[in-house]
Amino acid sequence: MMSHSFESILESLPQGIVLLDPAGTVTAFNSRTLDILGLPHGAIRKGMNIDGLPGTADCRAVASRRSMAAGAPTSQFALSDGGMVSLTCAPSRDGGWILSYEDISTLIRVEDSLTEQHRRFDAALSNMPHGLCMFDSSKNLILCNASYARMYNLPDLLTQPGTPLVDILAYRSREGNGPADTAAYFDVVFEATARGAPASQNIVLADGRVIKITHNPMQTGGYVATHEDVTKTVRLAEELRRHHDQLEATVQSRTAEVERQARELERMLAQERNINELQRQFVAMASHEFRTPLAIIDAAAQRLLRKRGAVEPEFLSDKVDQIRASVTRIVDLMESILSAGRLDTGKIDINYDACALRSLIKTCCERQSTIAKSHSFVLDIDGLPEFIDADPRTLTQVFTNLLSNAVKYAPGTPEIRVTAWAETGNVKVSISDDGVGIDAEDVPRLFQRYFRARTSTGIAGTGIGLNLVKQIIELHNGSIEVRSARGCGSTFTVTLPIKRSGNASATNDAA
DSSP: OHHHHHHHHHHHOSSEEEEEOTTSBEEEEOHHHHHHHTOOTTSSOTTOBOTTSTTHHHHHHHHHTSOGGGOOOEEEEEOTTSOEEEEEEEEOTTSOEEEEEEEOHHHHHHHHHHHHHHHHHHHHHHHOSSEEEEEOTTSBEEEEOHHHHHHTTOOGGGGSTTOBHHHHHHHHHHHTOSBSOGGGTTHHHHHHHHHTSOEEEEEEBTTSOEEEEEEEEOTTSOEEEEEEEOHHHHHHHHHHHHHHHHHHHHHHHHHHHHHHHHHHHHHHHHHHHHHHHHHHHHHHHHHHHHHHHHHHHHHHHHHHHHHTTOOOHHHHHHHHHHHHHHHHHHHHHHHHHHHHHHHHTTOOOOOOEEEOHHHHHHHHHHHHHHHOTTOEEEEEEEESOSOEEEOHHHHHHHHHHHHHHHHHTOTTOOEEEEEEEEETTEEEEEEEEOSSOOOGGGGGGTTSTTOOOGGGTTSOOOSOHHHHHHHHHHHTTOEEEEEEOTTSOEEEEEEEESSOOTTOOSSOOOO
16 A cells, blocks of 8 residues: 555656665656656666666766765756756665656756847847946946946946946046036936836036936836937037028028019119109100290291391390290200210219309399299398309209299299308208299109109199209209298208318219
8 A cells, every 4th residue: 555655656746756776776766757758668667777777877977976965966968859857866765866857958948048038138238329227226236238338438346236326427527427417417317207107308418418318217116227329419400400590591581682672673663664754754845845945936036037127126135035045945954954964874073163152143043034034033142152162064053943943833923032141161042932832742752853743733844953953962062952832832952061072072973
């Protein structure tokens, strides 16, 4: 009964068991031994010598070199099918041996797999381009890779497990590659811990580099962190932003310039259309201006022709005055057109001389009195100096034009007032009439070439006189202003320097 129970126990064991007596003869074994060793039924039997079984010789050799106190020797051997077996030879109290066979093929494969995984992990860790480190909940180093050590030039002593983070940061601070803002360095740790998920931030180092640190919290309270040098990426991004901003500014500037040019082009086209229309009107008015005095001359000549020998002195004098006035009108008109032409071609001469302005104004008024007998000129010009530095010829054009306009645009009011005085190095000449006046909105355009105010409708004129007046006065470094209102007459005031300025030449060229 006892023997049967013992055999049952042997069969129930997961190991293969073989019992030997002191002579090395098999006294008992289980079937598991045959399965582990891959032996057929009957290969092991009671009373056989065990020396031929796999691994036995190795086990005995090991046992012979050990003392009994050293415990049961163990050896490993491979089977022909590639399986691995572990054999333990334990001495029994009767001087025999207990052989225990265990199939360790799976364990060996697992160990080999783990070894290979560790090797690959170590290789991956060592070859990572980014720095990697792992710290426990007390912020003591668990491990780091070579890239992490190189990134901060850490000595081997500071890359050993258990190194406190504070020691690493203190060393980096001394090396000049610590965080520029230490207070913000651990913000990402708190963020990752609060979120329970990875968090990243860019840290600027004292040496100018920018490191992207990604923290991944562990359940144990520690964390794994990767350190990536993103300096070039950040610099390129900043450069791209600068280029983008510059490009946007350039595009906006160019767009604004194109819009400005478009507006300017539209303005110039509108001005061109306006000038073309004004030129058309000018041609029509100039033709009328020439025809009128020519018609007067022709009529006077015909009257004289009809009278022939019977011409009374008064009649002759009247017709001669008409002819001379008409000729003067044509000459003045031609001179205005020619002067405007000289301005268009880029040159008009201002020949400075000692100009007796008082005498010049009187002469211009007398000439207008001859032409316009219906008007009288009231002069208050004694306040003028005897001479000023100016061009008498062109100033004669200026005052002839202004006096002529005063007569022409005040047909129903015969008095023209001319007042002149000296004032702080300048002379001022004011010519006033009580004629049709000028609308307020027309005053700013009054000196534009070919422009004629709305109140001049029905009154002969070319629109070039006042433009010519303004340019001549400005060539003398002077100015002209007008005060007027519709139906209330007009006052034109000319300001001229008494002495020529030091930078003015004897002859000025105006473009």
